[in-house]
Amino acid sequence: MFIAVSRFVIANGMEEAVREAFIRRPHQVDDAPGFQRMEVLRPIAQPAEFWLMTWWDDEAAFDAWHRSHAFRDAHRGMPPGLRLKPGENHITRLERVAD
DSSP: OEEEEEEEEBSSSOHHHHHHHHHTOOOGGGGSTTEEEEEEEOOTTOTTEEEEEEEESOHHHHHHHHTSHHHHHHGGGSOTTOOBOTTOOEEEEEEOOOO
């Protein structure tokens, strides 16, 4: 199993709009080959910071999704004018070793 953790920080005060966009997300990734589940988290003490965690069968499935037109389409639901804090956006790739 492969897990991708995308961490990003909102730069322009649109935290609540982003939160609502994730709550109302179109679930386009749900049908991607190899996709298992997704969770969106944010630290209570840092509400402008979001952690998007996705679980996949393997890294190749994540890479295929990340390069797809559906990936770009899924991000169209983000609020217009959204700005991310430069240098604070990262994707961490994890291998599940045991549960």
